[in-house]
């Protein structure tokens with residue numbers, strides 16, 4: 595009798611597993627693509643941007659508003675003055691912790707920047723802006 599009950603549970607479990615597999619609670623973020631982007635920036639900076647920013651600020655991202663403001667895939671097309679102002683904005687937004695957005699960090703807490711990582715990005719963005727200003 596016990597065996598029959600256990601056996602009859604198998605299809606039920608199979609259905610639960612199947613339904614769960616079809617309906618993930620939330621879609622994982624699109625796979626970020628840094629390999630196709632060679633901007634000559636340090637690997638450390640690139641990997642931080644890839645992890646914490648590309649889900650919105652990359653051509654493959656679905657966030658139109660974010661992309662229209664800043665799209666790293668289009669960086670090479672930006673005029674030098676635009677690059678400098680975007681670098682200043684990056685430094686500012688990261689420092690004041692308004693980027694990545696709080697809503698995004700609630701869904702993906704592992705995308706948050708540590709204080710040290712914030713330092714890496716702001717130091718780099720400021721130096722890169724200075725470098726462009728000298729050109």
Ligand code: HEC
Pocket residue numbers: 643646647648649650651657659660663664680683684685687688693694695698
């Ligand atoms: C969840 C999506 C999302 C993520 C992740 C994200 N951003 Fe944004 N970002 C936006 C949106 C939407 C805007 C436009 C609205 C605004 O300015 O608040 C924006 C605007 C900006 C701007 C302002 C550009 C301008 O000229 O006004 C900068 C700079 C920026 N983001 C930098 C970053 C950096 C750097 C990261 C990673 C550390 C990042 N963002 C991660 C969504 C995102």
